[in-house]
Amino acid sequence: MRIAEAALADVVLVDIVEGMPQGKALDLSESRPVVLNDVSIVGTNDYADIAGSDMVITTAGVPRKPGMSRDDLIEINGKIAVTMAENIKEYAPDAFIIQVANPLDAITYVISEITGTPKNKIMGMAGVLDSSRYRYFIAEALGVSVKDVQGIVLGGHGDTMVPLPRFTWVGGAPLPEVMPADQIEAIVERTRKGGAEIVGLLKTGSAYYAPSAGAFEMAKAIIKDEKRILPVAAYLNGEYGISGLFVGVPAVLGKDGIEKIWQLPLSDEELAALKNSADHVKALVDKVNELGILG
Incomplete structure (x- = not known):
């Protein structure tokens, strides 16, 4: 919906549930005369319909239930990711990939291994979401506009994420x-548990609107070559002393995807938390x- 209403790109919705993506696509398309856009929105159960896509945003997976951590989803969502990745490799091998499903950093690794996508073209959407939650909680606590709060969250998308008050x-x-x-620490902890807080309230689902905003912001930065510095789960090759993993760090996003890892001058304590x-x-x-998820 966010991509279509911004007229950023044509959209293909893929799901294994028959009729569901077709129904959502029709519902979204019927809003076009009101929001005044002429993008194409297609719903399908056939991965072949993503052929030639410039970008794929992967969200398929089982959501958490109350009391579950993101890590508890690794086996079932890992297997779903393998199926997605195999189809992306077949039908859209040149696409940028923005990965959203949990546990985000590990699933990004799975999709990367299966597709063989160049590391600058695959990334996880976590830091943008975590930073948005963090900034909202600060603005709410201080009674100020979210527009005037800037902040960043690094690390894996889980209980070890690293908000940076400094x-x-x-x-x-x-x-x-x-x-x-003490108030900063409370907000840092609430940020780490932000997804679980929503799961606990919904009981039968997980966060939806804020993650979609994060994925949209990343997609727009790449498609429009904005050169935005955004925190994303990027593949590190020695940056911050970390190698061979997808971990949340600031990166410059533009037409070539991850164009540069932005290295902040972290303190020893901050760097230790990131590691x-x-x-x-x-x-x-x-x-x-x-x-044996990768086979």
């Missing part, structure tokens, strides 16, 4: 100068291999 600004002032440390998060991602990747 790189967070409110109306030009560093966050630690306008908010007490701890990367270790957690590695443990999940090791589990993927132990379970």
Whole structure:
């Protein structure tokens, strides 16, 4: 919906449930005279209909239930990811891939391994979402506009994610100068549990609208060559002292996908937290291999 209403691109919705993507596509298409766009929106159960796509956003997977962590989904969502990746490789081998399903960093690894997509063209959508939650919680607590809160969250998309108060600004002032440390820590913890908070409220689903906004922002940055610095799950090859993993870090997104990893001058404590998060991602990747998900 976000992509179509911004007239960013034509859209193909793919799902295995017969009639569901077709119904959603028809519903969205019937709004076009109101929102005034002429993009094509197609619903299908056939992966062949993604042939020639410039970008694929992968969201398919089982959502968490209350009490579950993202990591608990690795086996079932890993197998779903293999099917998606095999079809992307067959029908849209040159596409950029933005991966959303949980556990995000490990599933991005699965799709990367199956498709062989160049590392600059595949990334996970986590940091944009986590940073948006973090910024919203700060704005809400201080009673200010979200427009005037800038902040960033690094690391894996899970309980070890790394919000960075030292790189967070409110109306030009560093966050630690306008908010007490205990309140900052409470917001950091709420950010880490942000997805679980929504799952607990919904009972039968997980976050939907904010993740879609994050995926849209990344897609737009690439399609429109905006050169945005956004936190994404990117493949690291020595940056921040991490290699061989998809981990959330700031990156410049433009027409070539991830055009540069943006290296912040982290303190020893911040870097240690990021590496701890990367270790957690590695443990999940090791589990993927132990379970034989890649075949």
